[in-house]
Amino acid sequence: MRPARHPHPQAARSSGSHSDQGNLGWWRQAVTYQVYVRSFQDSDGDGVGDLGGVRQRLPYLRSLGVDAIWLNPFFPSPQHDHGYDVADYLDVDPQYGTLEGFDALVRDAHRLDIKVLIDVVPNHCSIEHAWFTAAVAAGPGSPERGRFHFADGRGAQGELPPNNWRSIFGGPAWRRIIEPDGTPGQWYLHTFAEEQADFNWRHPAVPAYFEEVLRFWFDRGVDGLRIDVAHGLHKQEGLPDHDSALDDELTGDPNNPHAWNQLEVHDVWRRWRAIADWYTASTGHERVLIGEVGVLDTAELAAYQRPDELHQSFFFEFLRTPWDVEQLRSVIDRGRLTVAATGSPVAWVLNNHDMPRVVTRYAGGAPGGPVGDIELGLSRARAAALLMLALPGSAFIYQGEELGLPEVTDLPEHLLTDPMFHRTAGARRGRDGCRVPLPWDSGRDALGFSPEPAAATTWLPQPDWFGYHAVDRQLESGESMLHLYREAIALRRRVPGITQGEFRWLPTEPGVLAFMRGDGFACVVNCSSRPVCMPVDGHVLHASKAEVGEKLPPDSAAWLLVRACDE
The missing domain is CATH 3.90.400.10 (Oligo-1,6-glucosidase; Domain 2)
Incomplete structure (x- = not known):
């Protein structure tokens, strides 16, 4: 099936399955759950996750309370980079399902009031395209x-x-x-x-083709796009040498000024925004554009989400910030005062499919290296979750983050699939460790990832200890990471002060981060290794550790409704 050709936004037609005119701007405070389809849920027993599995788990996502899901690429692909090498942008890979199955997933998600975002890869395609x-x-x-x-x-x-x-x-x-x-x-x-x-984005056929791709999926009712390598696309005319190119065969330079962040790319996003806005205005079903923008300068990042370009861009600086109070305060201010100054909220993120999991990062572990202090990493990850969900803007959760999954650092090398590992002859471990299939049921084959009896092994092996993080076990414990996330997301909906009102920092003792939203909500984070006194007096709404009282334990966070505040 191929889309009708609409040379102008005004010529498009939408078959969106629901109208939400009263919910425009939902993305500004949304919690979006990233589904790495290959590793989320296998519905047919082949050891690989699929769209049918996502559809089966929609009730779980509804119970988590998320506003939207983002699906990593599920298009036909030879899978050299697990779907980011797209062979056909207008279909579904048989390994993941069918177009009809995708349509059913969108309908079911919308019935549960869950928006659906899909991943579009415009910088490059498969050599089998x-x-x-x-x-x-x-x-x-x-x-x-x-x-x-x-x-x-x-x-x-x-x-x-x-x-x-x-x-x-x-x-x-x-x-x-x-x-x-x-x-x-x-x-x-x-x-x-x-x-x-x-792709050569200076060739007129390329932008025209991708505008058809947008309309094809918007016509199928998707609520938005996550755009891969949104700072890429255009290359400098003549493709000149890069003066600072690394001689090392093992690493690339993401800051090549001739290959990334060319001014012309902003024209692409203005055109895409015009298409998305037309669909929104004509149907009342809002379509949003979220960019993966890999620039290091916050002001350059902000330029991508001006009012006529992308709705949001992931704020990766937050993800890369270590567990240090001054660095966290600084990066939060850069996001609030630079990115949000465009009129578009910050998209906070702690995990994704390209980075080692936050539990392991905070634990001092690394892929292919030490595991680190997992208990410490988990404590910090719990506190960071409450910090992220209390900040002004939206939040993106990567699957398994709500389970406190650590990175699988010791996958056998012969099972690693990431092209990064193979192209660097093992010098760079790659991203497989954060992509291991999820544990759902500690007592079932493949930990519930595949239907029983499991006909095939999971595409990446699940370690034995994964069972301790399985959903069924976490549902049994009121202090689990899953309950922490569920309650925090529910409170975001119930307590207006968490998502509304002016942000202001509170004075604290060293090692502590505290801020208020509006007149009554406060978030306090103890980044130190000692208990600290609460900087505000109030009722504890939620906390990352059960021992919270007049003092806040080390590496923990709390949400409070404030009675009084010492300025």
Whole structure:
């Protein structure tokens, strides 16, 4: 199935399944749950998660209280980068289900008042995409090759890459092809894996194609898009050498000024925003754009969510900040005063599918390295959850975060699938450790991830200790991480002060972070290793540790309704 061609936003038609005119702006304070489809729930017993599994677990997501889900790519793909190498943007990979199954998932989610966001990958596609195979067959200088970055090599026989750019996944950012006549030929650009060819966004066919992709999924009722590598797309004309390119084969430079953050990319987001806004205005069913923007300067990040561009961009600085009170205060202020100054709220995030899990980061562990002090990491992760959910703006939760899952740091190397690991010859461990299939039921095959009897092993192995974090066990304990998240999200809905009112810092003793929202809600976080006195007097609504009273234990957080405050 292919979308009708709508050359202008005004020509589009929407078949959105529900109207929510009274809920416009829901994303401003939303809690969105990231579903890594491959590892969420397997419905057919092949050891791989799928859309049917997501549909089965919608009641769980409703009970968690989230406003929306974001689905990682489920499009047809050879899975060299687990779906981020897209072979067809307008269908569902049979491994994950069917278009009809996707439609049923959207309908069921909407019935439960859960919005659905999908992941779009516009910077690059699979080398098995029809456009790329046509480009290879058409030969040098053809219009088909113009949709990508093909170039002649340097050196006497063209045996050297066209420039010195590095791949983010390691090694050169170029791969040489064999021409249709069997001879070594041109090179194509891939800023990630060599199976992922970068589009040439200066070719008019490319933006036109992706506008069709937007309409196709908006017409199917999706509520928004998470946009992969939203700072990418355009490359500098002429593809010049990068003066500071690393000579190391193992690492790429994410700050290549010729490959990232070109001014022209903002024109793309203005066009996409116009399309999204047309759907919103014409149907009352709001469509939002959330960007993965990998720039390091907060002001540059803020530029992506100006009123006519993306609705939000993930604030990764918060995710990268260590458990240190001064650094946390500083990064929160940068988000509040720089990103939110655009009129769009901060999108806070502690975990995602590309980073080691927060429990392990706070524990001092690392993929392929030490486990760290998991109890310490878990205490800090619980406190960080309350901190994030009390900050002004929206929050994104990565699956398993609500279970307090640590990183699986010791996966056997022969089972690792991340191209980052293989392209760096093991120097970079990769991202498999945060993608292990979820534990649902400690007493069942595959911990409930696959139906019984499990016909196949899970695509990544679940360690034995995963069972201690399973959903069934956490439901039995009122002090579990799952209950912490459920209660916090429910309180965000019930207590207006948590999401409304002016933000202001409170004076505290060293090692403590405290702020108020409006006149009556306070969040206090103890980042120190000692108990501290509460800086405000009030009723404790929620806490990350049960021992909270007049004093706040080390590495913990509390929410309070304040009776009085010492200014």
